[in-house]
Amino acid sequence: MSLPRIAIDAMGGDEGVRVMVHGAALARRRHDKFSFLLVGDEARIKAALDDHPNMRAASEILHCDEVVAGDEKPSRAIRRAKTTSMGLAIAAVKSGDCGAAVSAGNTGALMAMGKLALRTMPGIDRPALAGLMPTLGDNDVVMLDLGANTDCDARNLVQFAVMGAAYSRIVTGKAAPRVRLLNIGTESIKGTDDLRDASQRLRDATGLAMQFDGFIEADKINRGEVDVVVTDGFSGNIALKAIEGSARFVTDLLRTAFTSSLRSKIGFLVSRPATELLKHHLDPNNHNGGVFLGLNGVIVKSHGSANAQGVANAVDVSARLLEDDITDRIAADLGEIGELSMRDKSVSQETAK
Incomplete structure (x- = not known):
């Protein structure tokens, strides 16, 4: 059975067509069974394809010269969904013409259009934005929600945990990823009522494929020490920005230290292999590709400032999610949560009697 193709919003992001096409071409070297629908200005896309002959035979161009601006309100972007490259890429997923869409454009607009067009999966109240972050361990950590939902209840957090674990099983290969809820302490009495309630529900759901x-x-x-970190979008976005800021701070601090004197410059030459490894590990392009989990289709968000390798990683994420059928994995675990909820409801009704 042939794999569904991937729609690329070629107009999104800071660099636009050239980088998006280059990134897709790099990703195709790892996923040569996929084909692509490149949505954007036809003349510019054809010019970019001249440098990537491996993409020509595997790509179809859907002409569109309208772009969702980076500062455009989601409500306005939705009204222009039928005429913008982002909207048409998502529409291709809705129609079944493509299995996934990748865009480096406006995050809020992408979320709004994706949710309106694709709707949420049965058993999911709200989709969540999940991303990968580097760790000291062997695998990246999946974190969600990173900003799609600022206010979440216990039910939302449980659903996020199910979706995050399914995603982690694909990217880490672990049968039962380690899942934790982000809190102000590790003691069971810490945090809000919703956090404690979500924790208890996840402990009770023993059939889930997670630890x-x-x-x-x-x-x-x-x-x-963990494979999946679950939180609401407000806390998650703050945590993400704090981590990214700390990474930039360390990088800039090292750069300043190594250029402060002749001795420091000599020290930099000696330690350059180690600093290059650090730079590579902290480079957001190497962990690029946020996923809107919980939709009836795969939508992947690339950093607006991503280079070609960063875009390739985002396309790689979409391909792996299609290859491993992320929606089926989530649906299977949601069945376990659904059975647990029905048991809880039955117990509550009996108690009320």
Whole structure:
């Protein structure tokens, strides 16, 4: 059975067509069974394809010269969904013409259009934005929600945990990823009522394909001790920005230190292999590709400033999610949660009697 093709919003992002096509071409070297629908200005796409003959035979161009601006309100972007490259890429997933869409454009607009066009999966109240972050361990950590939902209840957090674990099983290969809820402490009495309620529900759902063991604090996210960190979008976005800012701070601090004197410059030459490894590990392009989990279709968000390798990683994420059928994995675990909820409801009704 042939794999569904991937729609690329070629107009999104800071660099636009050239980088998006280049990134897709790099990704195709790893996923040569996929084909692509390149949505955007036909003349510019054809010019970019001249440098990537491996993409020509595997690509179809859908002409569109309208772009969703980076500062455009989602409500306005939705009204222009039928005439913009982002909207047409998502429409291709809705129609079944493509299995996934990748865009480096406006995150809010992408989320709004994706949710309106594709709707959420049965059993999912809200989709969540999940991303990968580096750790000291062997695998990246999946974190969600990173900003799609600022206010979440216990039910939302449980659903996020199910979706995050399914995603982690694909990217890490682990049969039962380690899942934790982000909290201000690890003790069971810490946090809000919703956090404690979500924790108890996940502990009770013994049939889930995950290892759940309560809470994790923010300073442990990148230690490699957990595979999935679950939180609401407000806290998740703050944590993400703090981690990214700390990474840039360390990088800039090292750069300043190594250029402060002749001795420091000599020291830099000696330690350059180690600093290059650090730079590579902290480079967001190497962990690019946020996923809107919970939709009836795969939507992947690339950093707006991503280079070709970063775009390739985002396309790679979409291909792996299609190859491993992320929606089926989520649906199977949601069945377990659904059975648990029905048992809880039955117990509550009996107690009320």
